[in-house]
Amino acid sequence: MAGISDILKRNQLSITDSRKKILDYFLQSDGALAHADIEKMSGDKFDRVTIYRTLQTFVEKGIIHTIPTSDNSVKYALCKDECVAGHHHDDHIHFLCDDCGTTYCLESNVPPVQLPIGFSASRTDVVVSGKCGKCSN
Amino acid sequence: MAGISDILKRNQLSITDSRKKILDYFLQSDGALAHADIEKMSGDKFDRVTIYRTLQTFVEKGIIHTIPTSDNSVKYALCKDECVAGHHHDDHIHFLCDDCGTTYCLESNVPPVQLPIGFSASRTDVVVSGKCGKCSN
DNA sequence: GTAACTGCAAAATATTTGCATCCTT
């Protein structure tokens, strides 16, 4: 786990087992993780509450972000390129596979959206559902 | 104005007080409604559980649809033009106001999104957050 | 040593299920 401590340090977080481990899960995962995923992955190593608090802390620091999913479950993802580089941009495309349930962070850019007069955007999320590469065979 | 009862009838639902009233809330609302909104609007006229079941029924029939929101709360909306006409298309743009919390269904079209090879889309949701017309003043 | 983090217990919320009763057709 080389750069993990660096990421925590850079965000002024103390380096603890749970933070290292949970951040590692994100770095190793293709896609997004839900609270329940992390609970499963960790066995019963960490308390439920610690996971909630760790996720919340990571979101506040901009290390991970929440993803709006069409099934309205709560998922989190670290978008590798951006976050390792230490800055965070706000336009994301996410892909949610209907078959395997995996959520991917895609690299495509979000196209501009026409808003009504008087409306201004601070963030645009695009969530595409369908079949991912693995499930198309 | 299509009658509320017609919409229910067309979807082979029996016409009950709660269904008429809840559907009416959607027809009268600019935006999307959460379970809690409906509970408030109805006073204590309907049971919590009835609202859950009614919303679920409406979603199954395609009268309303869920909206993925960036704050991961569960909201529902009826997109007037589509649903009154009795057909339902799957590409939506929604706008969530950071200030007042209102969710709007916009009429703009969803731009095409470039997916990786092997991926196919069944549905695309676009969720824009920011300030709505009313809160920009 | 001090401030921050974790685990446990418990409270607060949200959602689902079973069943008896009531209403729509």
Add this chain to the structure above:
DNA sequence: AAGGATGCAAATATTTTGCAGTTAC
């Protein structure tokens, strides 16, 4: 009359909060 819908009670599930003990720095 029959089937479906509702209301109530209660079971589950999810998330938040308080606090005491532990750990990082």
